[in-house]
Amino acid sequence: xxxxxxxxxxxxxxxxxxxxxxxxxxxxxxxxxxxxxxxxxxxxxxxxxxxxxxxxxxxxxxxxxxxxxxxxxxxxxxxxxxxxxxxxxxxxxxxxxxxxxxxxxxxxxxxxxxxxxxxxxxxxxxxxxxxxxxxxxxxxxxxxxxxxxxxxxxxxxxxxxxxxxxxxxxxxxxxxxxxxxxxxxxxxxxxxxxxxxxxxxxxxxxxxxxxxxxxxxxxxxxxxxxxxxxxxxxxxxxxxxxxxxxxxxxxxxxxxxxxxxxxxxxxxxxxxxxxxxxxxxxxxxxxxxxxxxxxxxxxxxxxxxxxxxxxxxxxxxxxxxxxxxxxxxxxxxxxxxxxxxxxxxxxxxxxxxxxxxxxxxxxxxxxxxxxxxxxxxxxxxxxxxxxxxxxxxxxxxxxxxxxxxxxxxxxxxxxxxxxxxxxxxxxxxxxxxxxxxxxxxxxxxxxxxxxxxxxxxxxxxxxxxxxxxxxxxxxxxxxxxxxxxxxxxxxxxxxxxxxxxxxxxxxxxxxxxxxxxxxxxxxxxxxxxxxxxxxxxxxxxxxxxxxxxxxxxxxxxxxxxxxxxxxxxxxxxxxxxxxxxxxxxxxxxxxxxxxxxxxxxxxxxxxxxxxxxxxxxxxxxxxxxxxxxxxxxxx
Amino acid sequence: xxxxxxxxxxxxxxxxxxxxxxxxxxxxxxxxxxxxxxxxxxxxxxxxxxxxxxxxxxxxxxxxxxxxxxxxxxxxxxxxxxxxxxxxxxxxxxxxxxxxxxxxxxxxxxxxxxxxxxxxxxxxxxxxxxxxxxxxxxxxxxxxxxxxxxxxxxxxxxxxxxxxxxxxxxxxxxxxxxxxxxxxxxxxxxxxxxxxxxxxxxxxxxxxxxxxxxxxxxxxxxxxxxxxxxxxxxxxxxxxxxxxxxxxxxxxxxxxxxxxxxxxxxxxxxxxxxxxxxxxxxxxxxxxxxxxxxxxxxxxxxxxxxxxxxxxxxxxxxxxxxxxxxxxxxxxxxxx
Ligand SMILES: Cc1ncc(C[n+]2csc(CCOP(=O)(O)OP(=O)(O)O)c2C)c(N)n1
Ligand code: SF4
Ligand SMILES: [Mg+2]
Numbered sequence: 001x002x003x004x005x006x007x008x009x010x011x012x013x014x015x016x017x018x019x020x021x022x023x024x025x026x027x028x029x030x031x032x033x034x035x036x037x038x039x040x041x042x043x044x045x046x047x048x049x050x051x052x053x054x055x056x057x058x059x060x061x062x063x064x065x066x067x068x069x070x071x072x073x074x075x076x077x078x079x080x081x082x083x084x085x086x087x088x089x090x091x092x093x094x095x096x097x098x099x100x101x102x103x104x105x106x107x108x109x110x111x112x113x114x115x116x117x118x119x120x121x122x123x124x125x126x127x128x129x130x131x132x133x134x135x136x137x138x139x140x141x142x143x144x145x146x147x148x149x150x151x152x153x154x155x156x157x158x159x160x161x162x163x164x165x166x167x168x169x170x171x172x173x174x175x176x177x178x179x180x181x182x183x184x185x186x187x188x189x190x191x192x193x194x195x196x197x198x199x200x201x202x203x204x205x206x207x208x209x210x211x212x213x214x215x216x217x218x219x220x221x222x223x224x225x226x227x228x229x230x231x232x233x234x235x236x237x238x239x240x241x242x243x244x245x246x247x248x249x250x251x252x253x254x255x256x257x258x259x260x261x262x263x264x265x266x267x268x269x270x271x272x273x274x275x276x277x278x279x280x281x282x283x284x285x286x287x288x289x290x291x292x293x294x295x296x297x298x299x300x301x302x303x304x305x306x307x308x309x310x311x312x313x314x315x316x317x318x319x320x321x322x323x324x325x326x327x328x329x330x331x332x333x334x335x336x337x338x339x340x341x342x343x344x345x346x347x348x349x350x351x352x353x354x355x356x357x358x359x360x361x362x363x364x365x366x367x368x369x370x371x372x373x374x375x376x377x378x379x380x381x382x383x384x385x386x387x388x389x390x391x392x393x394x395x396x397x398x399x400x401x402x403x404x405x406x407x408x409x410x411x412x413x414x415x416x417x418x419x420x421x422x423x424x425x426x427x428x429x430x431x432x433x434x435x436x437x438x439x440x441x442x443x444x445x446x447x448x449x450x451x452x453x454x455x456x457x458x459x460x461x462x463x464x465x466x467x468x469x470x471x472x473x474x475x476x477x478x479x480x481x482x483x484x485x486x487x488x489x490x491x492x493x494x495x496x497x498x499x500x501x502x503x504x505x506x507x508x509x510x511x512x513x514x515x516x517x518x519x520x521x522x523x524x525x526x527x528x529x530x531x532x533x534x535x536x537x538x539x540x541x542x543x544x545x546x547x548x549x550x551x552x553x554x555x556x557x558x559x560x561x562x563x564x565x566x567x568x569x570x571x572x573x574x575x576x577x578x579x580x581x582x583x584x585x586x587x588x589x590x591x592x593x594x595x596x597x598x599x600x601x602x603x604x605x606x607x608x609x610x611x612x613x614x615x616x617x618x619x620x621x622x623x624x625x626x627x628x629x630x631x632x633x634x635x
Numbered sequence: 636x637x638x639x640x641x642x643x644x645x646x647x648x649x650x651x652x653x654x655x656x657x658x659x660x661x662x663x664x665x666x667x668x669x670x671x672x673x674x675x676x677x678x679x680x681x682x683x684x685x686x687x688x689x690x691x692x693x694x695x696x697x698x699x700x701x702x703x704x705x706x707x708x709x710x711x712x713x714x715x716x717x718x719x720x721x722x723x724x725x726x727x728x729x730x731x732x733x734x735x736x737x738x739x740x741x742x743x744x745x746x747x748x749x750x751x752x753x754x755x756x757x758x759x760x761x762x763x764x765x766x767x768x769x770x771x772x773x774x775x776x777x778x779x780x781x782x783x784x785x786x787x788x789x790x791x792x793x794x795x796x797x798x799x800x801x802x803x804x805x806x807x808x809x810x811x812x813x814x815x816x817x818x819x820x821x822x823x824x825x826x827x828x829x830x831x832x833x834x835x836x837x838x839x840x841x842x843x844x845x846x847x848x849x850x851x852x853x854x855x856x857x858x859x860x861x862x863x864x865x866x867x868x869x870x871x872x873x874x875x876x877x878x879x880x881x882x883x884x885x886x887x888x889x890x891x892x893x894x895x896x897x898x899x900x901x902x903x904x905x906x907x908x909x910x911x912x913x914x915x916x917x918x919x920x921x922x923x924x925x926x927x928x929x930x931x932x933x934x935x936x937x938x939x940x941x942x943x944x945x946x947x948x949x950x951x952x953x954x955x956x957x958x959x960x961x962x963x964x965x966x967x968x969x970x971x
Contacts, residue, residue, distance in 0.1 A: 232970035258950020281954035290743040294710035301714025462699035472702025
């Protein structure tokens with residue numbers, strides 16, 4: 001049989017089933033195997049909001065999508081080329097995502113009247129013509145699994161649960177993958193439950209053997225995805241939440257300070273709390289507070305005490321932290337505030353992704369209370385973003401917002417493991433010597449002697465000898481830190497706080513253009529998790545001969561000093577974001593630059609095609625010249 | 636060797652800005668004297684407060700001090716103690732700060748047993764915002780926001796603390812410096828969250844709400860100073876508290892000639908939460924107000940102990956991030 005080589009050297013596979021079907025584990029293991037095969041990939045789990053929704057219902061469908069390729073993979077893929085559906089509900093929910101000609105693998109054991117009723121399906125989709133446009137393979141996965149594991153000693157219920165490994169075996173064969181690493185993983189993972197171990201191994205092998213001998217009428221295709229061109233080095237797979245946790249631990253190590261992470265559980269921010277809770281050996285401790293206000297206040301207390309205070313939540317919890325963030329601004333203490341954004345307002349769409357807390361981060365506090373804001377561009381970038389956020393917090397003695405989102409937190413891809421030796425230590429403004437003077441004002445001046453560049457004040461923590469002083473949220477005298485209600489002083493302090501945040505721009509990299517010309521007809525500007533999808537869309541546009549550029553923002557407050565001039569070099573600026581135009585407002589506000597917004601708030605990430613279509617639609621007509629040939633001829 | 640510090644050494648250069656005659660002055664004095672008595676090191680001592688008249692306290696104590704935001708001092712103090720468990724942390728709060736906006740944080744700091752002293756200045760009113768009724772105000776309290784008298788039932792701070800799982804609960808009066816000082820010392824010596832309610836007179840917005848038991852001429856009859864292992868006697872020994880097993884309640888009994896023998900009187904057992912509950916629930920004016928250390932549970936580890944997973948100091952690193960980056964499965968892409 002010939003192997004299929006997909007057109008773009010990449011293919012999108014989606015597994016879908018009930019929460020209890022184990023599709024997330026199946027997906028994660030397939031991703032692991034993909035990594036070991038040297039291909040590039042990006043994954044995206046799509047969970048239901050309910051923990052265990054009733055079996056067989058459409059709202060209980062859990063899915064895992066992976067895009068894998070022998071080329072650079074920038075997103076989890078627009079549309080699945082292959083769908084594995086474990087029940088009718090999973091088919092119903094995911095069918096609209098499929099392009100014509102997609103391969104659909106059905107677990108036929110679940111295709112019965114009872115399950116059609118649960119999924120609100122009137123007639124068997126295999127008979128109504130609903131699947132006419134697809135290539136369908138029907139496999140009784142459940143029955144075959146039960147048969148395969150019958151000697152393992154598992155109960156029927158537990159035996160059935162091995163079916164994700166059966167499917168994994170079949171998929172591994174379809175992609176010509178080695179089973180040995182998966183076997184090793186199963187041996188390790190289930191070492192304590194020998195019957196489950198035996199069952200899962202038997203299922204894995206049976207699935208593989210089944211696909212190989214194809215005991216059914218339709219032949220199961222095999223795909224060939226080679227290794228992707230990646231720079232040499234060591235890689236691992238990482239989610240945004242894991243990378244962020246490691247980044248915070250790394251920041252603590254680089255600063256040689258303890259990290260105290262204070263949080264209250266909320267989707268999709270909790271994985272960060274869970275990962276950090278296992279990093280005690282790295283100088284990190286986690287405190288699960290009674291609410292988000294307490295979490296923020298405890299983190300500020302920790303910073304005051306000389307540790308790196310970090311607090312994390314999603315939009316609703318960040319709202320609760322707002323007053324405390326103001327306190328950290330007033331007291332000039334470092335604090336890292338991580339927001340894993342989700343759909344809103346209110347409880348909104350807890351498990352779906354959005355970028356709609358940018359206003360909240362940049363503008364969302366009482367009074368003139370500026371805070372630096374950085375956004376991570378993808379899972380791996382969370383590591384560097386955490387280090388950078390901490391560096392700024394300590395240098396300028398200020399809270400810093402680090403924006404990520406539900407997509408980044410849960411999405412995974414290969415990550416070139418960084419070398420810690422490449423990172424500069426994180427410095428802070430050292431505490432002063434206690435002055436040898438009887439005038440209390442001398443001590444106060446020393447405590448508030450700010451660095452002239454960063455305006456960061458010395459980090460004085462209780463326990464330091466001779467430096468006892470009193471601070472709080474009341475306005476302070478600019479020199480002594482004493483309470484001051486003086487009009488001129490408040491003016492000066494407000495301006496100082498603004499200048500302090502603005503000064504961050506002196507320390508950050510100037511804005512670069514990621515692809516395309518440094519001036520030209522159209523720039524696509526993005527921030528946060530849209531990085532990958534914009535990258536691929538701009539690449540595709542450029543292949544079509546459209547001279548588009550990609551510019552990705554990292555610091556949103558302050559913006560890089562050169563950004564205004566850079567953006568003015570383009571005739572048009574297109575700004576896709578998963579909100580109603582918040583970054584567009586920011587650019588208009590800060591740079592007086594009008595942009596063409598492209599907004600999506602469906603809870604789902606952008607598709608490449610959506611951005612590519614917008615590039616085509618907004619590309620200036622005058623700039624449309626038959627480009628490649630003309631350039632070539634001139635040489 | 637430098638001379639030991641005196642109460643004066645704990646006064647700051649800041650002008651104290653409470654109303655003349657406010658009970659806060661007396662408490663400040665008692666605290667400053669206590670700090671001197673216990674030999675506190677100002678460099679290792681931190682006063683943390685929320686917002687309110689009472690919460691201005693840290694500005695007036697010459698140690699480290701942090702005036703946080705309304706109600707959040709216990710949460711802030713918890714983070715501070717986790718960052719540096721060696722610090723001696725005092726939390727100062729009010730009845731509004733600690734029991735309305737910050738009730739949740741107080742509850743959790745107490746149940747976690749964070750090793751701090753919590754001083755709740757109870758004046759049964761919101762002083763700083765000009766006299767609205769508070770969660771400890773008695774029913775019928777007339778205030779700018781309750782001109783016809785408040786209708787909500789008050790919370791008892793100490794019963795709240797007991798319910799929250801506090802392991803040290805004590806009570807004192809602002810102007811009774813000697814007794815308050817002893818109580819503060821006991822609170823300081825306790826390892827864990829030590830809760831002290833201090834009856835504080837707000838002379839401007841709620842003057843004399845406590846006079847029915849604080850006035851000199853009624854004090855003997857209206858107060859009972861409890862001491863572990865000693866009989867629960869008051870009124871100069873003429874009266875005592877005994878337990879009625881039929882009603883499961885306390886009773887006031889005359890002691891001695893014409894009354895009950897002293898052996899009938901309960902002996903205070905500060906480790907008994909049921910007794911604490913009874914002492915804190917005594918209705919006035921039929922019963923005296925219990926003062927002193929009402930409840931002190933046997934020692935339990937403070938929250939911050941062992942928080943850093945048994946490491947000698949916060950942030951101590953047994954592992955390196957460089958190794959952690961390689962936990963799990965790592966694959967190598969070869970050159971060429
Ligand atoms: C978030 C917030 N809400 C409201 C206030 C206004 N406020 C300041 S102090 C206070 C009440 C203080 O009462 P209490 O804790 O009893 O202190 P006291 O002044 O009586 O000592 C209020 C409502 C505030 N500062 N912050
Ligand atoms: S208002 Fe009351 S509590 Fe506040 S300072 Fe004046 S007397 Fe004291
Ligand atoms: Mg009060």
